[in-house]
Amino acid sequence: MTGVDEVSVVRGGEAVPAAPTAAFSCLGRHLGRSWATRSLAVGGVATVLDILTLLACVKLAGLPTPVGAGLGPQVLRYGAATGSAMLVHAVLVGWLADRVGVLVVLAKLAADVAVFTVGQLRLLRYVVFPRSAPRPRPRPPGFSGGRKET
Incomplete structure (x- = not known):
């Protein structure tokens, strides 16, 4: 086998190019090991917590918006x-x-x-x-x- 592009699957007696799942799987493993991906994931969770804190401070506690934004x-x-x-x-x-x-x-x-x-x-x-x-x-x-x- 010379490459992912040449992989094919036989369906109904006809060779059909296979979906490039191996390439996506390799990319997924690479991204999962990257510090940048982990950092972005942690940042996303922190952003959700920050927004929840903001909403709790402003909507539930009645604090001014700048105070709620600063308390994340x-x-x-x-x-x-x-x-x-x-x-x-x-x-x-x-x-x-x-x-x-x-x-x-x-x-x-x-x-x-x-x-x-x-x-x-x-x-x-x-x-x-x-x-x-x-x-x-x-x-x-x-x-x-x-x-x-x-």
């Missing part, structure tokens, strides 16, 4: 992440300035870089979007792995 799940995540980063930043500035003896302005700049640049990037890379274990890739038909078949 994102505000909790943002508050937790920012509060944690601010706490680590404050402790690091205090330690560098008071214990190590670094000038307070330099201590603040160093903590800014460490927490809000390097730390944030590492957090996103290794916690939010961790690299999954490599999966074996299927070999195409007739692939011998570099060895000559005899």
Whole structure:
């Protein structure tokens, strides 16, 4: 077999080109493993929760629309992440300035870089979007792995 396009099915004694289900199946598996697809799915669920929170705040609790819009799940995540980063930043500035003896302005700049640049990037890379274990890739038909078949 040389490709998906040449696959055919015999129906009623006549060869009919088969639907490209294998290609769609492969695409589906690829998309399911992609971090972008998972991220979009999580974003979709968060959007639904955000809209439900907005409607509950505005329609059920009678809050003004801007207040209801600001009270979604994102505000909790943002508050937790920012509060944690601010706490680590404050402790690091205090330690560098008071214990190590670094000038307070330099201590603040160093903590800014460490927490809000390097730390944030590492957090996103290794916690939010961790690299999954490599999966074996299927070999195409007739692939011998570099060895000559005899």
